[in-house]
Amino acid sequence: MSNTRIISCEVHDQLEVACLYRIEIEIHLEDGSSVAGTPITTETRGDKSEWLSLKSLDGTDWIPLGRIEKFAALTKNRFFDQVQVKTA
Numbered sequence: 001m002s003n004t005r006i007i008s009c010e011v012h013d014q015l016e017v018a019c020l021y022r023i024e025i026e027i028h029l030e031d032g033s034s035v036a037g038t039p040i041t042t043e044t045r046g047d048k049s050e051w052l053s054l055k056s057l058d059g060t061d062w063i064p065l066g067r068i069e070k071f072a073a074l075t076k077n078r079f080f081d082q083v084q085v086k087t088a
Contacts, residue, residue: 005065005066005067005087006050006066006087007050007065007066007068007085007086007087008085008086008087010086011083011085011086012042012050012065014071014079014080014083015039015042015052015065015071016042017079017080018039018071018073018079018080019039019040019041019042021077021079022038022039022075023038023039023073023074023075023077023079024036024037024038024073024074024075025037025038025039025054025071025072025073025074025075026071026072026074027052027054027063027068027070027071028068028069028070028071028072029063029067029068029069030067030068030069031067035054035056035061035063036056036074037054037055037056037057037061038054038055038056039052039053039054039055040053040054040055040060041053042065043062049064049065049066050064050065050066051063051064051065052065052068065085068085069084069085070082070083070084070085071083071085
């Protein structure tokens with residue numbers, strides 16, 4: 001799958017909320033792997049790919065948004081519990 005797959009605005013907004021409020025999340029990727037941490041920011045790169053900066057116990061990772069299948073809140077919050085990623 002390409003890193004340039006575009007996710008829906010609704011899903012992108014939920015990730016931005018997680019960044020803003022430092023909501024710890026667990027991300028499940030298309031390949032079956034998962035990673036947990038606190039999202040810091042999103043970034044659009046020159047090739048139009050979108051990425052999420054995630055601070056975990058292992059350091060900071062950059063995760064391509066187009067590879068995320070779903071994510072779930074590990075920190076109780078009023079915004080979301082689990083989000084299934086939809087493409088735009």
